[in-house]
Every structure is written in C-alpha cells, then in structure tokens.
Amino acid sequence: MSANEPERRFDEETVLQWLLDADLRASVPRAELESSNAAELADLERFVAECRDELRAEERELAPCADRIVDAVLARTVSEDLGWRGDLRLVTSFMARRMRSSLLLRVAAASLLVHLIALPVIAAYAVWKVEQKPDLWIEFEQPPEQPYGEDPKEDLGPVEGGELPALDSVDALSLESINARNADRWSLFERGEELRAVANSEWDAPLERRLAARAARLIGDAPFVVPSATHGDAVDRLLAIDEALDARLLALPIPIDAADLAWLTQLAAGDPPRAALALAVLRRAQRYGVAVPQGSAGLIARLQSPDFADFAGLAGPAGEAPLSVEWVRALRACELGDGVSDRFVDALRR
Incomplete structure (x- = not known):
C-alpha cells in the first residue's frame, strides 16, 4: 500500500471471516488488518479463542458418551441378531431397563414371584389336609295320636255374618267424583313443569296474572285464596266459580253457593263462547260431585252439538x-280482546 492511498477499513464481519478462513488470511496480510482494525481484530481474536476453549471442554466431556453411543448403534445395526435369540435379547433388555427404572414395578414383580412360589404349597396343603365332615343323620319321630289334646266336638252349621251394606247402597256418584278429582290431580302432576313456568313468568295483562296465580295455587307454590263470585262481570264471576272448584280439587272445605250454580246454568243455556265456558265449568262441578241444578246433564250435552264445534275439545x-x-x-274467545296472549297459550301447551 502506497503512502498516498487512503487507509482501507474492514467491517467486523470481514475481520471475523478473516480469522476463520485460512484462504482469506493468505490473501490479506495481517499487518493490513492491524493497521486499520486493530481493536476489532484483538476483540474478535479473543472471542474466537474463548469459543474454541469452550468447544474443546465440551468435546472432552462428551467423548466417553460418544463412544458408548457409537458402540450401541453398531451393536443394534451391524451385529444385531435378527433371529429369535435377538428378539428375546431385546425383550429381556427392555424388561431389565424397566425394572431398574421403576421401584413399583420391582415390588409388583417380587410380589408375583412370592405368590407363584407359594401357590404349589397352598395347593398341596388343601389337597392333603381335607377336613373330614361329620355324617348327617335325619330321623323322623312317630307323631302322637292326639297332638293338640281332646277338643269338644261342635256341630257344624252356617255362621251368622255381620251387617254388610248391599251393593246398591254404595254411593256410585261419590266414587265417580273421587276418581275424577284423582284424575285431575294426576293431570296437574303431569303438567307441573308447564304450570310452574306459567306461574313464574312475568305477564302484562291482569287476566294473565290472575291465571298465573291460579296455576301457582294448583301446583302448591302459593297458598289458596278463597275466591269471590259476586262481581258484576259475567266472565269474572264465572272464573271465581271455577276457582272455587279448585278448592274442592285440593280437598279444601270451601262451599259453592247454590245461587252461583243457578246463575251458571242460565249462562250455559245461552250462546257460545260464554256458554261453552259455562258448560265446561258446570261439567267440572258435576264431575267433582257438586249438587248441580236439575237439568244440568242436558245442558252439558250441548258441548257435543254442532253449535259448539269450535269448542269440541272441552267435551x-x-x-x-x-x-x-x-x-x-x-x-x-269471550270478548276479552288481548286478555290472554299467544305466549300464554304456548306456555301452557309446551
């Protein structure tokens, strides 16, 4: 390099490559690097020397392991026995390694060995030491001629029975009403989830809230409230009579006014839909054994007439x-407008 030429500097990557590459060291003199990158050259030489020292230390530590790994690989590849002896050797070596690595497995193997050794001894003891069972003898004694002593002889004859009611005296109407109430109680049990959903939901219309409270009383989630049937509105009075029948269903001693039943028959003789609702309540009262006015059976039969085809399900x-x-x-349908919503009907039908 002439004195007029500017001094050329090398970056650290080139200096590191010069230290690692012998060909590059031959082409670039060391003096040129020392003149331009003396500090970088010294630092990188020290770094390379430290890396080589650490590598030599690791090689000294791994040298014995490497020899064993090479021997194991050669033993399993070049000199491995591919016959049944080799398979047996692999199985036994695997089991030996597992036994050495697991204390629980060694304990289980020792226990199994003890049981196998003791099994012939126990079998021999059971065969040689058979206990002699005593002989079983069964004897029958001669029964005595009069085991119960002498009883006085009695003349046989008809026995006077007690006073039993005749079959015709059974109150068939009361039995039918009991069966009807039991059937309706079972229906409430089967529809318990639907009625509880209605009772626990929020409703907007007053009529829906009244029916929801009634559902809560029927399933036992609320105390029974004595209804009042003295309202001026016909549908409201009819609902009160039907709620009074709930008390009879729940075996509560709440009477039903005869005047309300007479008014109910008058409403049932009219036109649907109020007549259909009144006929359904009147039919329920008759099923529960309530003394309905004379001629109620003929009125209830109207539910099956063509005039009440839209309410045939009530029959x-x-x-x-x-x-x-x-x-x-x-x-x-009793001219209530939006008193009962579709959501309420769907909740009962669900």
Missing part, C-alpha cells in the same frame, strides 16, 4: 282438567 278428556289449553282458548 273430551283434555278439556276436563283445570287450566287446560282448550279452556283457556274458550276464555280467550
């Missing part, structure tokens, strides 16, 4: 239970 078993879907639909 079947599905319309007998309290708060049935058919009964609520008839209530909805």
Whole structure:
C-alpha cells in the first residue's frame, strides 16, 4: 500500500471471516488488518479463542458418551441378531431397563414371584389336609295320636255374618267424583313443569296474572285464596266459580253457593263462547260431585252439538282438567280482546 492511498477499513464481519478462513488470511496480510482494525481484530481474536476453549471442554466431556453411543448403534445395526435369540435379547433388555427404572414395578414383580412360589404349597396343603365332615343323620319321630289334646266336638252349621251394606247402597256418584278429582290431580302432576313456568313468568295483562296465580295455587307454590263470585262481570264471576272448584280439587272445605250454580246454568243455556265456558265449568262441578241444578246433564250435552264445534275439545278428556289449553282458548274467545296472549297459550301447551 502506497503512502498516498487512503487507509482501507474492514467491517467486523470481514475481520471475523478473516480469522476463520485460512484462504482469506493468505490473501490479506495481517499487518493490513492491524493497521486499520486493530481493536476489532484483538476483540474478535479473543472471542474466537474463548469459543474454541469452550468447544474443546465440551468435546472432552462428551467423548466417553460418544463412544458408548457409537458402540450401541453398531451393536443394534451391524451385529444385531435378527433371529429369535435377538428378539428375546431385546425383550429381556427392555424388561431389565424397566425394572431398574421403576421401584413399583420391582415390588409388583417380587410380589408375583412370592405368590407363584407359594401357590404349589397352598395347593398341596388343601389337597392333603381335607377336613373330614361329620355324617348327617335325619330321623323322623312317630307323631302322637292326639297332638293338640281332646277338643269338644261342635256341630257344624252356617255362621251368622255381620251387617254388610248391599251393593246398591254404595254411593256410585261419590266414587265417580273421587276418581275424577284423582284424575285431575294426576293431570296437574303431569303438567307441573308447564304450570310452574306459567306461574313464574312475568305477564302484562291482569287476566294473565290472575291465571298465573291460579296455576301457582294448583301446583302448591302459593297458598289458596278463597275466591269471590259476586262481581258484576259475567266472565269474572264465572272464573271465581271455577276457582272455587279448585278448592274442592285440593280437598279444601270451601262451599259453592247454590245461587252461583243457578246463575251458571242460565249462562250455559245461552250462546257460545260464554256458554261453552259455562258448560265446561258446570261439567267440572258435576264431575267433582257438586249438587248441580236439575237439568244440568242436558245442558252439558250441548258441548257435543254442532253449535259448539269450535269448542269440541272441552267435551273430551283434555278439556276436563283445570287450566287446560282448550279452556283457556274458550276464555280467550269471550270478548276479552288481548286478555290472554299467544305466549300464554304456548306456555301452557309446551
């Protein structure tokens, strides 16, 4: 390099490559690097020397392990026995390694060995030391001629029975009313989830809230409230009579006024839909054993006439239970507008 030429500097990457590459060291003199990059050259030489010292230390530590790994690989590749002896050797070596690495497995193997050794001894003891069972003898004694002594002889004859009621005296009407109430109680049990959902929901219309409170009383979630049937509105009075029948269903001693029943028969003789609702309540009162006015059976038969075709469900078993879907639909048709919403009917039908 001439004196007029500017001094050339090398970056650290070139200096490091010069230290690691012998060909590069031959082409670039060391003096040129020392003149331009003396500090970098000294630092990198020290770094390379430290790395080589650490590498030599690791090589000294791994040298014995490397020899064993090479021997193991050669033993399993070049000199491995591919016959049954080699397979047996692999299985036994695997089991030996597992036994050495697991204390629990060694304990289990020792226990199994002890049991296998003791098994012939126990079998020999059971065969040689058979206990002699005593002989079983069964004897029958001669029964005595008169085991119960001498009883006085009695003349046989008809026995006087007690006073039993004749079959005709059974109150068939009371039995039918008991069966009807039991059937409606079972219907409430089967529809418990639907009625509880209605009772626990929030409703906007006053009529829906009244029916929800009634559902809560029927399933036992609320105390029974004595209804009042003296309101001026016909549907409101009819609902009060039907709620009074709930008390009879729940075996509560709440009487039903005869005047209300007479008014109910007058309403049932009219036109649907109020007549259909009144007929359903009158039919329920008759099923529960309430003394309905004379001629109520003929009125109840109107539910099966063509005039009440839209309310035919009230005449079947599905319309007998309290708060049935058919009964609520008839209530909805009694000029109540939006008193009962579709959501309420769907909640009962779910």
